[in-house]
Amino acid sequence: MRILLVSDAYPPEIGSGAKLMSELAQELAVRGHGVTVLTSWPSYKLAETHCADQFSERMMEGDVQVLRVETLPLHNSNFVTRGFAQLFAPYQFWRKLKKHENKPFDVAIVYSPPLTLAAVGRWAKAEGAKYILNVQDIFPQNAIDLGILKNPLAIWLFRKIEKQAYESADLITAHSQGNREMLIADNPKIGSKLRVLHNWIDTDMPVDASVDFRQTFGLQTQFVAVYGGVVGPAQGLDIILDLAARVTDLGDLIFLIVGDGTEKAKLQSRATRRGLANVVFKPFVAHAQYSALLRSSDIGFLTLDAKMKTPVVPGKILGYMAMSLPVLAIVNKESDAHGIIRDSECGYACNSDDVDMAEALIRRLYACRANLSDFGKKGHSYARRNFAKGGIVDQIEEMFV
Numbered sequence: 001m002r003i004l005l006v007s008d009a010y011p012p013e014i015g016s017g018a019k020l021m022s023e024l025a026q027e028l029a030v031r032g033h034g035v036t037v038l039t040s041w042p043s044y045k046l047a048e049t050h051c052a053d054q055f056s057e058r059m060m061e062g063d064v065q066v067l068r069v070e071t072l073p074l075h076n077s078n079f080v081t082r083g084f085a086q087l088f089a090p091y092q093f094w095r096k097l098k099k100h101e102n103k104p105f106d107v108a109i110v111y112s113p114p115l116t117l118a119a120v121g122r123w124a125k126a127e128g129a130k131y132i133l134n135v136q137d138i139f140p141q142n143a144i145d146l147g148i149l150k151n152p153l154a155i156w157l158f159r160k161i162e163k164q165a166y167e168s169a170d171l172i173t174a175h176s177q178g179n180r181e182m183l184i185a186d187n188p189k190i191g192s193k194l195r196v197l198h199n200w201i202d203t204d205m206p207v208d209a210s211v212d213f214r215q216t217f218g219l220q221t222q223f224v225a226v227y228g229g230v231v232g233p234a235q236g237l238d239i240i241l242d243l244a245a246r247v248t249d250l251g252d253l254i255f256l257i258v259g260d261g262t263e264k265a266k267l268q269s270r271a272t273r274r275g276l277a278n279v280v281f282k283p284f285v286a287h288a289q290y291s292a293l294l295r296s297s298d299i300g301f302l303t304l305d306a307k308m309k310t311p312v313v314p315g316k317i318l319g320y321m322a323m324s325l326p327v328l329a330i331v332n333k334e335s336d337a338h339g340i341i342r343d344s345e346c347g348y349a350c351n352s353d354d355v356d357m358a359e360a361l362i363r364r365l366y367a368c369r370a371n372l373s374d375f376g377k378k379g380h381s382y383a384r385r386n387f388a389k390g391g392i393v394d395q396i397e398e399m400f401v
Helices: 016-030 079-100 115-126 141-145 152-168 177-186 188-193 213-217 238-246 264-273 287-295 316-322 337-344 355-367 373-386 389-399
Strands: 002-006 034-040 058-061 064-069 107-112 130-135 171-174 194-196 223-230 253-260 279-282 299-303 327-331 347-351
Touching: 002 016, 002 115, 016 034, 016 064, 016 107, 016 287, 016 316, 016 389, 034 079, 064 079, 079 115, 107 115, 115 130, 115 152, 130 152, 130 389, 152 188, 171 177, 171 188, 177 188, 177 194, 188 194, 213 287, 223 287, 223 316, 238 253, 238 264, 238 279, 238 299, 238 327, 238 355, 253 264, 264 279, 287 316, 299 316, 316 327, 316 337, 316 373, 327 337, 327 355, 337 347, 337 373, 347 355
Parallel strands: 002 034, 002 107, 034 064, 107 130, 130 171, 171 194, 223 253, 223 299, 253 279, 299 327, 327 347
Antiparallel strands: 058 064
């Protein structure tokens, strides 16, 4: 089959969305499908080693055709600019696709956010494709919860876009049962075409043995709690500063934040003002070296802002589990991450407005540092059973019929 994957992020950009789409594209190509990826130009979430790379608007990467589109900034810009960029992006994406591809596709899979790219799936459907919408964040509700989207007219507009995106899709996938239930509660008419499709992960990720991030970052003897990803308003990483201030007596504990985003400079400034030497910031590492970063750490942590009301499950949980890394999740009470961590026994989770419990859990993990491998093994085993790439892609292929 001819498959079109539409996503605003794709390697060399770093992040869970880029990784998911890359793994899906490669796996579908291995299975004999003709795969075209339609994505934005690499400009955000790049490792320092990739910043000078040159790209073409049309490239073959293995057996996958990648079409890249220059757009207004879709990330790491003020919210007004980002809003306009999201509104214009579908038209820019479609124009680029038509420049290089005139033959209709059999299936179009659109990754959301941004939800506006659903228009590309709708247009592909009009030419005969089956349109599948993969919903990761429930927008605009998440932006409203965080106070990012306040203007009534803008809210009305994005609600209209949301309704059209859902109603025009042939199938909609949500990455957890909680997300499915929330989508149905707000959009009862889509229940019959809404499926739970867990995000997938390569549970046998190769590790670049030539890279030692403990050595690179000068953390050879520290107990390292790592966070790798976007530093934005949804993540609510401020709680880590409060947590770090409470555990300075654990002299070798380091909170390592590897990534970038709109909140990073503010977070660094606050950490400096508070004299928090146990919080270390580093830029994104290359996509191929992410597993080495996790292998160089003792635990993986993640946060979500308490104002979030959606059941989102951050993709980095799966990455930690795949690398047998114990997990500390400090997330909103609605997140389905609580259930995953409880069921897998891969670590601990608490609500993101409960710094007392977060402190108790990090101290518990620190105290049992000699036995952390038990958490890691259980997490890896759970990921193999529930999130292995092959099994999830089997489910996706079944949707093509």
